[in-house]
Amino acid sequence: MAWQSLTEPVLAQWRRAGPNIRLLLGTGLATGIILIGLTPRSLFGIDVAWPFAGLVAAVGWARVGLSIRPMLALCLLGLLQDLTSMAPLGCFVIVNLVTYGLYAAMAGALDTAHDPVLDRLLPYLSLLAGTVMLWLVAYMLASQTVALLPLLGAWLTTSLLYPIVQPLLQLNRRPGEFGGLA
Amino acid sequence: MARQARTVAGKRPARRLFYGVLLALALALLIVQGAPGIAAFFSPARTLTGDMIVAGGQTVKTHKPGLLAHLTGQAQNEARIDRLEARVRELSQYELAARSMAQRLEAYESMLNALGEPPRKGVTARIVAEPGGPFLETLLANAGHAQGVRTDYIAVNEGGLVGRVIEVGDISSRILMVTDYNSRVPVLGETSGVRAILFGDRDGDGVLDDRPERDAFIPGERVLTSGEGGIFPRGLTVGEVYPGPGSGDETRWRVRFSLAETRGGFVRLIPPARIPAPEDAPVTGEETLAETQRSDSPSSAETATTAVQ
Numbered sequence: 001m002a003w004q005s006l007t008e009p010v011l012a013q014w015r016r017a018g019p020n021i022r023l024l025l026g027t028g029l030a031t032g033i034i035l036i037g038l039t040p041r042s043l044f045g046i047d048v049a050w051p052f053a054g055l056v057a058a059v060g061w062a063r064v065g066l067s068i069r070p071m072l073a074l075c076l077l078g079l080l081q082d083l084t085s086m087a088p089l090g091c092f093v094i095v096n097l098v099t100y101g102l103y104a105a106m107a108g109a110l111d112t113a114h115d116p117v118l119d120r121l122l123p124y125l126s127l128l129a130g131t132v133m134l135w136l137v138a139y140m141l142a143s144q145t146v147a148l149l150p151l152l153g154a155w156l157t158t159s160l161l162y163p164i165v166q167p168l169l170q171l172n173r174r175p176g177e178f179g180g181l182a
Numbered sequence: 183m184a185r186q187a188r189t190v191a192g193k194r195p196a197r198r199l200f201y202g203v204l205l206a207l208a209l210a211l212l213i214v215q216g217a218p219g220i221a222a223f224f225s226p227a228r229t230l231t232g233d234m235i236v237a238g239g240q241t242v243k244t245h246k247p248g249l250l251a252h253l254t255g256q257a258q259n260e261a262r263i264d265r266l267e268a269r270v271r272e273l274s275q276y277e278l279a280a281r282s283m284a285q286r287l288e289a290y291e292s293m294l295n296a297l298g299e300p301p302r303k304g305v306t307a308r309i310v311a312e313p314g315g316p317f318l319e320t321l322l323a324n325a326g327h328a329q330g331v332r333t334d335y336i337a338v339n340e341g342g343l344v345g346r347v348i349e350v351g352d353i354s355s356r357i358l359m360v361t362d363y364n365s366r367v368p369v370l371g372e373t374s375g376v377r378a379i380l381f382g383d384r385d386g387d388g389v390l391d392d393r394p395e396r397d398a399f400i401p402g403e404r405v406l407t408s409g410e411g412g413i414f415p416r417g418l419t420v421g422e423v424y425p426g427p428g429s430g431d432e433t434r435w436r437v438r439f440s441l442a443e444t445r446g447g448f449v450r451l452i453p454p455a456r457i458p459a460p461e462d463a464p465v466t467g468e469e470t471l472a473e474t475q476r477s478d479s480p481s482s483a484e485t486a487t488t489a490v491q
Binding site: 035037038039040041047049050066067068071072075078080081083084085086087088089090091093094097098101134135138141142144145146147150151154 | 197198200201204205208209210211212215221224227228231235309310311312313314315316317318320322356363384385447
């Protein structure tokens, strides 16, 4: 009961929060995950695959269709990922944007609001498509075959992260609704 | 209602257009970096990001232990661990130096009048970031231009060779790991003496290629840097050789990197063993070979002595 009295005002505040605040919070969250991912990540001598926070944000924000500000935020996140992972600038920007567009298009075309199975399956397929896209970009730019296993591990951890942070990536807007977010 | 629907329908193509423009811009950015000049233009952005990450990491690291940590003895334990780790790092440098000296001694015995390696100075830095991903395998260390680190400095840890500095910021430097495919290290077998070029493979181990002698390595022998190429000093431990599956009858020699065994979070950055070419460092005086021979010969010395008398 005491716990509820503590969390209720926060939750109420969150329910009232507009799309801009939610977008800022989501961007901050994704940035934090990217930066934490730069620290050494081995557990009992085994390297831990780190999730692609940009892809999670792309899928989370694409649920309500295309919007301009989430696209800009994804570009910024992509540039940060490019700079920190020594990728040529633009790689992660393209991957994030394609994943965003892909999920928005699929969600719009398949009417996921009325199909719970599709609603649950499509995000993971989009994350997989984004990871495959990243592998393709890396393969085209590198002079060797890029290892699949680490990327597969990263997709798994990305898929595990998605349901945890997805509530924080809801932009408080119905699909197709335009008000407030541009 | 109808008006709102018209507004939404009118904005949708604009969003799609914006999406297309962003994608095209990102693609253009990616393509123009194929030109080395343009890629170099973006390099300061990377070094700046590295500096910012290092500065952030140092802010987090320099926190003072709290009262609870003092009361429970945790602070004293941590201080003792820090001291011992520093001592181990220092001693490991001596160990590396001893191995290197043994190698050099062997070389000197076989080649009379050979000049030794130049003395190594360097700086110990903490690894503050290990960016993963499918692109370059790099590390970010918290020492840069301000600490005297320059491009091509060599990074070693307790296990041996870690990599080479490829980018230097003011307070940070980026190290291309020896495990990366793009890294090329001239090496030799400690016992067999077979030379090769080493590069990283996808599975985390190295591949030995381009062997001029075409001889076989001895499985289990240590691989050291050969000092050829003028960047990596001779005698740094790189790893251990093992035969891997190759194409046809030929064995593909692989290397298990020794840096992986002791990832202590610190690296020592030492200057490259670069010897300048004669044209880069010409003799400053006017002394010629004939003059040198004249001054070295006893008769000329006697003549000079007589003249003085």
